[in-house]
Amino acid sequence: MRKAFVAGNWKMNLTKNEAGVLARGLAAKAGVFGGVEVGVIPAFVHLDAVRAGLEGSPINLGAQDVYFEKNGAFTGEISTAMLLDMGVKCVLVGHSERRHVLGETDALCNKKVHAVINAGLTCILCVGEKIEERQANQTFNVCKTQLVEGLKGVDKSRAGQLVIAYEPVWAIGAGLTATKEQAQEVHKYVRGELAKIFDQATADGLRIQYGGSVKASNAGELMSQPDVDGALVGGASLKVEEFLGIITAAASKR
Numbered sequence: 427m428r429k430a431f432v433a434g435n436w437k438m439n440l441t442k443n444e445a446g447v448l449a450r451g452l453a454a455k456a457g458v459f460g461g462v463e464v465g466v467i468p469a470f471v472h473l474d475a476v477r478a479g480l481e482g483s484p485i486n487l488g489a490q491d492v493y494f495e496k497n498g499a500f501t502g503e504i505s506t507a508m509l510l511d512m513g514v515k516c517v518l519v520g521h522s523e524r525r526h527v528l529g530e531t532d533a534l535c536n537k538k539v540h541a542v543i544n545a546g547l548t549c550i551l552c553v554g555e556k557i558e559e560r561q562a563n564q565t566f567n568v569c570k571t572q573l574v575e576g577l578k579g580v581d582k583s584r585a586g587q588l589v590i591a592y593e594p595v596w597a598i599g600a601g602l603t604a605t606k607e608q609a610q611e612v613h614k615y616v617r618g619e620l621a622k623i624f625d626q627a628t629a630d631g632l633r634i635q636y637g638g639s640v641k642a643s644n645a646g647e648l649m650s651q652p653d654v655d656g657a658l659v660g661g662a663s664l665k666v667e668e669f670l671g672i673i674t675a676a677a678s679k680r
């Protein structure tokens with residue numbers, strides 16, 4: 427049985443003080459998580475304040491990105507060692523905003539995936555199609571390429587450190603959500619591709635989060651789908667009650 431995993435991507439939002447308040451507000455509610463794994467993913471500069479706010483709670487601290495080199499002359503970048511030093515447990519790789527706003531390629535994502543897992547961290551690899559790709563019936567092909575290229579060279583013994591987030595780009599921050607049928611269709615496809623990359627048992631154990639305008643009001647039907655194992659949440663993770671509603675929906679799944 428896969429443990430549901432709900433992670434909140436705070437993106438480039440909040441002041442340090444606001445991030446600490448939000449972290450403390452969530453930590454205070456950890457008693458109602460109902461067996462769901464929960465993570466919050468603040469901006470780099472807020473990691474320390476959020477770590478302090480989460481202290482003593484089971485909430486995982488995450489990072490929105492990382493650079494693949496260990497250290498050196500890479501101005502503006504952040505290493506896995508720096509993230510470990512901050513108490514980070516999981517790292518997003520290939521979020522659509524990094525792919526499509528900042529131009530990250532599958533090859534770069536693959537280097538980051540290796541850096542993250544080699545550091546002993548959990549990697550949340552994000553995949554998903556743009557609207558024109560969905561309209562051209564390319565959804566499966568896009569996800570397949572992002573999975574195959576992103577996971578190139580990753581041994582199945584490392585699968586326990588991997589989480590996949592299926593995030594249709596057209597649904598992120600747009601108020602548009604995939605229907606539960608659309609989500610399930612792609613999640614099932616993704617699991618099938620993971621079985622080809624690793625093997626069926628490994629794929630069956632891997633968690634696949636859905637992301638794209640998940641809210642407390644639509645989380646229940648998305649989580650009802652057999653291959654949807656949690657959520658990667660943007661906007662709705664900035665409000666304690668809304669985020670808790672999503673966690674509760676994930677808890678009722680299992």
Ligand code: PEP
Pocket residue numbers: 435437593597598599600601637638639640658659660661662
């Ligand atoms: C995201 O940032 O990964 C995301 C899914 O954002 P939102 O929930 O705001 O669509």
